[in-house]
Amino acid sequence: MFFRSMKISDTYRVIELLRQIGNADFVPPSKWWFAIRLLFPTFHVFVLEDDSGAIVAMVFLNLLSNPKYGWRGYIDYVVVDKSARRNGFGRKIMEGTLARAKKLGCQEVLLTTSNPDAQALYESLGFRVRSGRNFSKVISESCGF
Numbered sequence: 653m654f655f656r657s658m659k660i661s662d663t664y665r666v667i668e669l670l671r672q673i674g675n676a677d678f679v680p681p682s683k684w685w686f687a688i689r690l691l692f693p694t695f696h697v698f699v700l701e702d703d704s705g706a707i708v709a710m711v712f713l714n715l716l717s718n719p720k721y722g723w724r725g726y727i728d729y730v731v732v733d734k735s736a737r738r739n740g741f742g743r744k745i746m747e748g749t750l751a752r753a754k755k756l757g758c759q760e761v762l763l764t765t766s767n768p769d770a771q772a773l774y775e776s777l778g779f780r781v782r783s784g785r786n787f788s789k790v791i792s793e794s795c796g797f
């Protein structure tokens with residue numbers, strides 16, 4: 653397994669994975685949206701390759717700063733290819749994302765989910781319910797600027 657940042661040439665595969673989210677109302681962004689957003693230093697998409705080099709999972713990480721809480725990472729769109737689920741890829745891409753968020757200076761990471769399978773994964777990685785479907789995990793004690 654290989655965790656890395658998305659390249660522009662991965663766009664079609666990433667859009668394919670986004671279509672697997674399971675929400676009928678969800679329309680994935682266009683390739684142009686990715687082309688522009690990937691230039692932002694606060695926007696990250698990570699992918700996970702299996703041992704054959706195929707992309708099997710993806711995740712978004714958005715960084716936002718706040719004078720009280722410092723840098724926070726917002727994790728969105730954690731998706732593992734339907735045919736590859738239950739093989740540890742979800743855990744692996746989340747571990748990679750948490751490590752990268754820490755390296756990027758995030759003191760805390762947040763996410764929202766209503767998927768009970770995903771919730772079990774996040775809780776096992778140390779996320780705790782913040783309110784309703786919102787979860788967070790402190791990754792550095794030195795909060796604030």
Ligand SMILES: CC(C)(COP(=O)(O)OP(=O)(O)OC[C@H]1O[C@@H](n2cnc3c(N)ncnc32)[C@H](O)[C@@H]1OP(=O)(O)O)[C@@H](O)C(=O)NCCC(=O)NCCS
Nearest residue numbers: 730731732737738739740741742743765767769770772773
């Ligand atoms: C949620 C999702 C990312 C999990 O990916 P995965 O590769 O199947 O997960 P893993 O194999 O790494 O499993 C990690 C943990 O997740 C939980 N889990 C994942 N799938 C599960 C299932 N079908 N039933 C119960 N628990 C499940 C378990 O706690 C598991 O730990 P365990 O293997 O020790 O039991 C994947 O099912 C997915 O892409 N779902 C659709 C998109 C989605 O809902 N994403 C979350 C939005 S926030």
